[in-house]
Amino acid sequence: MKLKLIATLISGATVSLSALAQSGPIRIGVVTPLSGTYAGIGQQVKWGLDMAAKEINATGGVMGRQLELIYEDEEANPAVAVQKAEKLFQVGKVDFLTGTVNSGSTLAVGQVAERNNRLIATTVSFADSITADKCSPNVFRVNARAGMQSAALAEWMASTKPNANVFYLGPDYEMGRSTVAAFKAAAEGKGAKTVGEVFAPLDNKDYSPFFGQIRSARPAVIYTSVAGNDTVRLFTQMAEFGLSRNVQVVGASGTVTSQNLAAIGKAADGFVTGVGYSPSIDLPENKKFVTAFEAANKAKPDLYGADSYGVLFFYKAAVEQAKSTETDKVRAAMRGIQWSTPQGVKTMRAGDHQAMQDMYAVRVNSGQFEIVGKVAANAAIGPDTCSKF
């Protein structure tokens, strides 16, 4: 009798618990760098996510449930990111996870998600491998990858400087070598000639010894993928040595950002890069987004802020189509789904979980990024090379 009562109580409790889980908030974990080198990027991620969650919750949430964001600082360190993600899945019981910045963190957290049978999406990481040879059935990417950025830039270069002589200068590590290789392939495919390439150590202080090879190669275009403070030094020294006169400088989307633009100053003018977002995209949804973002955060959104804002609408669309938050159903819904973002409608390619979107070539002009070219989503995305699912 007593036993039966307890059994009833327990089963009653489980029923009400699961009922609670279905009606309580949907928990979304955010593992992102809130301190350290990438704190500036983490800030944009947080601004974008907070704004999207507020908008979604104000208009009735997702299937009537509110979104709840739980932040963890990953310090741009894959080892820390793994621990924090594990904690969010196991203890925080989050339904979905996003926010990773460093490509290494995204790959590592993707493995944690596979073990926990949950889904993650990155809104920042560029490395092509995340949705190519190292793709995972549990990992989606809503932002543009490095290959798409190269495609947009190569297209712009081919139309403004056809068959140009290009010199490549990259930072001497994985990211630098892969971005140079990717852009070189894209540019040569469109007729550009390579006249030299050289790699400088990360955190290099003096680029002047590298200028000799550039002078002797006489390029019309210099491509670089240095980032952060390295860009500040490289661009300042190139200007000081008169090297950027009569040469078009182009580069990776991370080379000049709103974070180092002020420090580079006038030396950044004329720089062109390929990106998936610019505040000056001429779409009504983007104008609305930029106005609201600036009002809320007293700062302009960059690509990280915009894509992090968009990811919650991606998740919302998938959950509403699946009518569930269960991993398998949501994954099935995410494949091929279309959702609207500040950049317009994006499509999640089913084969490799890479979002397809229009790409832009943007030029720095007195501290502003202005759009100078556009490549359609289909032309920019490149082949699906994921073979894991």
Place this chain on the structure above:
Amino acid sequence: MSQVLEWLQFVLAPQMINGLSIGVAVVLMALGLTIIFGLLDVINMAHGEFYAIGAYVAVAILGLGLSFWWALVLTPVLMAVLGYVTERGLIQRVFHSKDRHTLTLLLTFGIAVVLEDVLKIIFGANPLRIESPISGGTELLGLFFPNYRLFVMGLGALLIASVWLLVFRTSLGAMVRAAAYDRHMSASLGVPVSRVYAATFAFGVALAGISGVLLAPIYSVFPTMGRDFVLIAFSVVIIGSMGSIKGAVLAGLILTQIQSISSLFISPVWNDPLLFGIMVLVLMWRPQGLFGKLGHA
């Protein structure tokens, strides 16, 4: 033919001038090292950190609202005081021991480790930027060169020449050379040897400090900034003969030219291996270095 001339003018010449501007800075560092070694027989492992402190002193002086030029004048004075105190308070204590070479090497190495961490604690590990006090560039015969680097080259050459005159053309320099040649004999002739030692060490440290200030706007300022730079200076001193002023100047200029010109054909990341390779060869074939020794020159 015109192509060759054009290459010489627009590719080789700027690279050599740039090598010269780096060379002058390297020579300034190497001079301090070689003078301290030539006189005190001390290998100053902390020389790179004194160079870093020079740069940070300039950061602090600029932080007080004074101009870069004040920093350039005040830093060597403050660094000389620091050098004098270090020599009197620390190096003198182990200087008269039988294991002088080992002890001073370990002592200055210890000072280097401590100083680097002190800088980290006070100023943080992130690089700080000093705005270049002279902006813009000069165009000459179709060559474009930053004004500040031209200034560093000019002032550096002036400093090197002054050091040369001071050591070889003044009675002060004669005392220093005498003490280096035979300190017992000099002492009995009335040269205040221990004060000459401290003053020479202070002078070497001041040279490191002024190099730090001069190069801060080019390389930016960070706690480990002395580490790579002092390795180059050490190689220059070893190749040019430990203790030789002429050797430091000539080796410094020749080696930086080799680095600059080779950078046209191979990646500049090979500059350091190239330098160390030359050093190994010199040590194998002419271990005393290419030139003479202070006091014997």
